[in-house]
Amino acid sequence: MSETPEPQETETSAPRNVIEVRDLVTHYGDRMILKGISMDVHADEIMVIMGGSGSGKSTLLRHLMALEHHTSGTMRILGQDIDELNNVELVDLRQKLGVAFQGGALFSSMTVGENVMLPLFEHTKLDRKTMEIMTRMKLQVVELGGFENLMPSELSGGMIKRAAFARAIVMDPKILFCDEPSAGLDPVVASQLDDLILLLRDALGMTVVVVTHELDSAFKIADRITVLDRGEILFIGTPDELRASDNQRIQNLLNRVAEDDTMDAETYLNRLTGDEPAYRPL
Amino acid sequence: MQEAETKNGFVNFTEKVGRLTVAGVEEIGMGAMMVVETFYWLIFGRREKQAVRLGAIAEQCVAVGIQAIPIIALLAATIGMMLAIQGIHTLRIFGAESRVTVGISFSVVREFAPLITGIVIAGRSGSALAARIGTMKINQEVDALYVMGINPVRFLVVPAMVAMMIMLPALTLFSDFVGLFFAGVYVNLDLGISLAAYADETIELLSVDDLMHGLGKSAIFAVLIAVIGVVNGASVQGGAEGVGKATTRAVVQSISAIIVTDMLFAFVVTR
Numbered sequence: 046m047s048e049t050p051e052p053q054e055t056e057t058s059a060p061r062n063v064i065e066v067r068d069l070v071t072h073y074g075d076r077m078i079l080k081g082i083s084m085d086v087h088a089d090e091i092m093v094i095m096g097g098s099g100s101g102k103s104t105l106l107r108h109l110m111a112l113e114h115h116t117s118g119t120m121r122i123l124g125q126d127i128d129e130l131n132n133v134e135l136v137d138l139r140q141k142l143g144v145a146f147q148g149g150a151l152f153s154s155m156t157v158g159e160n161v162m163l164p165l166f167e168h169t170k171l172d173r174k175t176m177e178i179m180t181r182m183k184l185q186v187v188e189l190g191g192f193e194n195l196m197p198s199e200l201s202g203g204m205i206k207r208a209a210f211a212r213a214i215v216m217d218p219k220i221l222f223c224d225e226p227s228a229g230l231d232p233v234v235a236s237q238l239d240d241l242i243l244l245l246r247d248a249l250g251m252t253v254v255v256v257t258h259e260l261d262s263a264f265k266i267a268d269r270i271t272v273l274d275r276g277e278i279l280f281i282g283t284p285d286e287l288r289a290s291d292n293q294r295i296q297n298l299l300n301r302v303a304e305d306d307t308m309d310a311e312t313y314l315n316r317l318t319g320d321e322p323a324y325r326p327l
Numbered sequence: 328m329q330e331a332e333t334k335n336g337f338v339n340f341t342e343k344v345g346r347l348t349v350a351g352v353e354e355i356g357m358g359a360m361m362v363v364e365t366f367y368w369l370i371f372g373r374r375e376k377q378a379v380r381l382g383a384i385a386e387q388c389v390a391v392g393i394q395a396i397p398i399i400a401l402l403a404a405t406i407g408m409m410l411a412i413q414g415i416h417t418l419r420i421f422g423a424e425s426r427v428t429v430g431i432s433f434s435v436v437r438e439f440a441p442l443i444t445g446i447v448i449a450g451r452s453g454s455a456l457a458a459r460i461g462t463m464k465i466n467q468e469v470d471a472l473y474v475m476g477i478n479p480v481r482f483l484v485v486p487a488m489v490a491m492m493i494m495l496p497a498l499t500l501f502s503d504f505v506g507l508f509f510a511g512v513y514v515n516l517d518l519g520i521s522l523a524a525y526a527d528e529t530i531e532l533l534s535v536d537d538l539m540h541g542l543g544k545s546a547i548f549a550v551l552i553a554v555i556g557v558v559n560g561a562s563v564q565g566g567a568e569g570v571g572k573a574t575t576r577a578v579v580q581s582i583s584a585i586i587v588t589d590m591l592f593a594f595v596v597t598r
């Protein structure tokens with residue numbers, strides 16, 4: 046937690062902190078949801094946000110994606126204070142963000158390929174052929190090559206998630222957000238998605254912010270973990286620091302999930318040590 | 328105790344009425360915003376780097392308009408014949424059945440064609456619009472549009488609203504012809520007036536004003552249907568059940584709005 050350098054403008058072209066949140070307070074109606082959150086996301090890291098149900102993870106993520114208005118505090122994304130952006134600048138900024146939503150949020154009236162192509166179609170002047178090639182390439186990254194003509198309703202849950210990733214990365218975003226990537230998937234598919242997230246960061250150089258419930262998945266992919274508790278930050282640090290923490294709340298969180306995992310201890314250990322079936326490119 | 332409870336009941340009731348009123352006003356405000364935004368995107372979309380896509384409008388035109396042709400033809404034909412039957416039956420009392428064309432032509436062009444077309448489109452396309460937007464909202468597809476830097480009003484609402492504003496008058500014109508034709512067929516069969524004579528009389532009776540009265544109304548119906556569909560879709564809450572409720576509400580509200588507007592329009596214009 047202490048190794049985080051003070052937030053400051055570095056002279057390099059890309060800011061070291063791609064996201065800087067200071068004293069963020071948000072409300073739904075009269076209810077305060079986030080109660081003064083300060084956190085940074087460093088360039089090229091995988092930041093995992095954890096916390097109990099209703100602790101405000103999704104809310105925080107929606108703010109980080111500039112989808113909601115906050116009550117007070119400041120938020121800088123890629124060096125830009127989002128309060129100071131006009132609509133056109135906000136649209137420009139959003140093109141540098143990719144989001145894989147929890148349920149995929151693919152447009153059901155479009156084919157998988159059209160879904161992935163949509164951001165290109167809307168924001169670039171590329172010709173159709175080029176867009177199709179780019180779409181196919183991104184679909185291959187998520188191992189869905191050849192599926193572009195299927196409708197989303199013809200895909201399995203895991204494939205929908207992967208298609209959502211393909212759409213999220215089609216504009217080569219600087220930051221990729223995912224809400225509960227592995228929710229509702231069986232462990233094997235969930236672990237493939239973890240591999241995919243690691244691949245996207247390593248191969249495409251993206252910063253990734255992931256919300257997840259799954260402790261083993263968090264430990265596998267996270268460079269740093271943020272733990273939210275009832276709208277406040279309980280912990281920010283590396284997975285090792287999290288494990289070493291003697292905070293009772295954090296221990297509860299760790300133990301509860303660890304208990305759930307006793308049935309499958311071997312897989313759990315394997316995942317911690319990275320003994321996973323390696324990602325197979327097509 | 329008893330008194331407190333009655334008072335509570337009364338307070339509750341007033342509160343409920345108040346809340347419903349606020350919600351109603353909010354929805355009307357939202358609808359008005361939607362109309363303003365639609366025109367904003369049509370005019371300034373390019374400046375915001377989000378031009379409205381003609382392809383999307385054309386697609387909606389097919390869904391709203393072309394696919395509705397068979398059912399509208401059927402209903403317009405039926406209404407035309409119904410007006411002829413009823414008109415002849417009524418005028419026979421005065422032995423004036425040969426004057427039936429007057430009643431038919433004005434009723435079809437000024438009232439029944441726009442009304443029946445509006446009601447069919449409200450049932451077919453207003454409901455579909457509410458369902459589509461509602462489903463997209465609960466599946467986070469609307470959020471997905473925002474983060475992709477695609478304004479949902481520009482992307483979803485504008486094509487639907489423009490398509491309705493084009494297709495509803497077009498379909499109304501179509502049902503004018505179909506309704507008048509089938510009324511003529513019945514008149515021909517019953518009274519032996521030739522179709523040519525019937526057509527001549529109709530053309531003589533009807534002015535451009537009458538035609539525009541019907542078509543203008545249908546354009547207003549188009550805005551009502553689109554806005555009511557969108558507002559209901561956008562306020563969907565809580566899963567698939569919510570979508571079903573919103574769809575039903577959209578149909579009931581838009582048909583009511585069409586009929587009330589029709590009456591107001593007739594009242595204002597015939598003054």
Ligand SMILES: Nc1ncnc2c1ncn2[C@@H]1O[C@H](COP(=O)(O)OP(=O)(O)OP(=O)(O)O)[C@@H](O)[C@H]1O
Pocket residue numbers: 073074078096097098099100101102103104105
């Ligand atoms: N649209 C909304 N309107 C009102 N309240 C909301 C809304 N969305 C979330 N909340 C409230 O905000 C709080 C935080 O919700 P959030 O979805 O951020 O939690 P979460 O940590 O993502 O939970 P989960 O793990 O269950 O997804 C909850 O108490 C929730 O009831």
Ligand SMILES: [Mg+2]
Pocket residue numbers: 102103104
């Ligand atoms: Mg959540």
